[in-house]
Amino acid sequence: MNSKGILTLQFGHYSNFIGTHWWNIQEQGFDYxxxxxxxxxxxxxxxxxxxxGVTFTPRLLLVDLKGSLKHLPERGELYDEPPKPTKSDVNWDSDLVEIEGVSGNNKNQFLKDLENPEESHKVLTKTYDLEKxxxxxxxxxxxxxxxxxxxxINEYQHENEHTPFDAFPLGKDLWNSSxxxxxxxxxxxxxxEECDYFQGFHLLSDCTDAFSGLSAGCMEHLEDDYCRKSILAFPVVPSFFPDSKFETKEQQCHAIINExxxxxxxxxxxxxxxxxxxLFVPLCMxxxxxxxxGPKNEFNHTVYDSELAYHSSAILAAALDTFTLKHRLKSSSFSLVDLCADLSHNGRKxxxxxxxxxxxxxxxANLLECLDNWEGPLTKSITPNCTIGSDRLMQYVILRGIREDRLKQQADRAEKQRNLPAYKCDSITEMLSLYLSYSTHATINNVTVVRKPLDVKTPFPRIFDEFIGQAGYVGATPRxxxxxxxxxxxxxxxxxxxGVGDMLESLxxxxRRIKYPRFHQFINAGIDKDEYxxxxxxxxxxxxxxxxNYYI
Structure with a gap:
């Protein structure tokens, strides 16, 4: 039994890409x-x-379409093998029944090694061609x-163009089915009910297809049945849609409709x-x-393919794992409700x-030298159409992976550093807080520092350039x-x-530009023009x- 459990909900294929990386990252970094x-x-x-056998599994519910699991059984592979069908399972003449199975040989080498007791302990350090x-x-x-x-969801097939699960009302109707x-x-x-004390929910949802409606229906249920529990939601947008690559006029028209x-x-x-x-936080690379x-977000020393969900979702998972750390630390009494309350003040949901x-x-390097030479903002926005800025903010900033002994130069070698105000700081938290106070105006900065870096072993994609060393620091020579x-x-x-308001205004x-009456799948499902x-x-x-002027 645990003290402050959170249940994670994932709706949609891209959300499950992000979630898979997130759970992989956590399990690789387990410290017992x-x-x-x-x-x-x-x-x-x-x-x-x-x-x-004792297990330790994510407190997780995920939803996806038929055909999206590939070789993974719906009940997973941890507890029991799914029963194999026999001819006696149907009430027909056994001579007229033929059993066909899907071969498990379509698993890639990473998954095969993971199942092999002699190779499973090596997979985190091996290199695979997972991009292909x-x-x-x-x-x-x-x-x-x-x-x-x-x-x-057996009613809809993954990547089926004839009956796509593509519109908000389809998901809402599915939720409303008993x-x-x-x-x-x-x-x-x-x-x-398994939790001693239950904090609330993390919810990831694709928000460009019908999973948006499915997650909306679920949130209404959560609000009714768990009204005192927090829901921290992450509507996600994939970094690439295949319809952006059209070759004919007909394909272009189809792409515009999809958009x-x-x-x-x-x-x-x-x-x-x-x-x-x-509180909800839109995410997109x-x-x-x-x-x-649109153009992908660029990061120093990172080279990734935005057309690969495997790549872009890994970066979003790294962010998700990092900015949820504050309410997952042993040393902190800070909770999910505290985070949501602080950032949603005055109706800023x-x-x-x-x-x-x-x-x-x-x-x-040391942190004082690093910050003193830094140009521009420390981080880049991963919320679409949103420039975060540096004025009148309420913000939580989490830095992980920098040791306290890398704070500043020793006094006998400090030279010019001793003349800087930050040299008086005795911790990374204090120094980073001071830096943010100088670089932002009328801003409430809440800083959290975690010693543990982000684990990026296999199957995390190899997206870092040759100047990033094994421990993640920038070297002068290639790795x-x-x-x-x-x-x-x-x-x-x-x-x-x-900047969040500007994002909402752009949406x-x-x-507002869309001629809503043309989209019959929404109107026929009961979302009329007045409701829109x-x-x-x-x-x-x-x-x-x-x-x-509404806030500060």
Whole structure:
């Protein structure tokens, strides 16, 4: 039994890409000693298999479409093998029945090694060609799930163009079906009742397709049944849509229609997140995010392919793991409700996220030298259409992976450093807080420092350039080709400020341009023009909460 559990919910294929990386990162970094800074019981639960083996699995429920699991059984592979079908399972003449099976040989080498007792302990340090092998999130799943974790929507097929699961009302209708809602609600209740003290929910959801409506329905249920628990939600936008690469006029017209549907889903889902979550933080590795994700966000010493969900989702997972650390630390009484309350003050239900990965720290440097030479903001926004700025913010900043002995030069070698005000600082927290106080105006800065870096062993993608060393520091010479990066220092933040209002206004403007009556799949499902107009007005009202004269 744990002290302050959180249940994570994941809705949609891209959210499950992010979640898979997130759970992989956590399991690679497990520290079972008393020196561990992170309370793993917050997001994980202890259990026992049918063979009396002790397990430690994510407190997680995820939803995806039929065909999206590939080789992964719906009940997972940890507790028991799924029963093999026999001819006696059907009430037909056995001579007329033929059993066909899907071969398990389509697993990539990483998964085969993971199942091999002689190779499984080596997979975190080996190199695989996962860029070519990964087509769904289970292709790089290192974690093992509880049998109740996965829910498959059998009514819709993954990547089926003829019956796409693409519109907000489809997801809302699915949630309202008793067969889905009752089963999923019971799974939620089972997890919640296991906790001594239950904090609330992390919720990741694709928000450009019908999973936006499904997560909206779920949040309404959570608000009704767990009204005193916090819901920290992350609507996510993929960094690439295949329809952006069109060759014919017909394909271009089809792409424009798809883009408009995505904008409608975004507007309706943001309205739902505003109404039913405690705080929501949109995430995207594209700088624009609405119709098309736009140019990818760039980070120093990081080279990634934004068209690969395997790559872009890894970066978002690194951010997610870092900026949720504050309410997952053993040493802190800070909780999920505290985070949501601080950042949603005065009705500011939306916040922005930022990231710096790796945090550019030279192998022979100290933090004072690093900050003194830093140019521009410490982090970059990973919330679409949002410039965070440095004026009148409420922000939480988390830095991980820098040791206290790298704070500053020793007094006998300090030279010019001794003349800097920051030299009087005695901790990384104090120095970073001082730096932020100088670089921001009228801003409330909350700084958290964690000793543990981010683990980026296999199956995390090899996206760091040759000047990042094995421990994640920037070196003067290239890293040998046979050496992989195993961990990196990272900085991430959550921010509430006027830039979030600009993000909401840009979505409102884009959604207002759409001729709503043309989209019959929304109107026929019961979302008439008046309801859509009310949604847009709600977005505009939320945007007004971010005007400076409303706050500071």
């Amino acid at each position: 000693t008393s020196h561990s800074e992170i309370d793993h019981d917050v997001l994980y639960r202890e259990g026992v298999t049918n063979k009396h 092998d990964v087509t769904v999130w289970s292709d790089f799943l290192y974690s093992r799930f509880h049998p109740r974790t996965v829910t498959v 067969s889905f809602e009752d089963d999923f609600s019971n799974k939620i209740r089972s997890y919640v 408009s549907v995505r904008v409608l889903n975004l507007a309706l889902s943001f309205n739902a997140f505003n109404a039913h979550s405690s 594209g700088s624009k995010g609405w119709r098309q994700p 939306a916040a922005a996220a930022s990231l710096c990965m790796p945090f550019s720290f030279n192998v022979d 040998p080709g046979h050496i992989n990066v195993e961990s990196v220092p990272v900085m991430a933040g959550l921010h509430s400020g006027s 409102y403007t884009e959604a 107009e009310a949604c847009l007005e709600s977005l505009l009202t939320l945007r007004e909460n971010y005007m400076d």
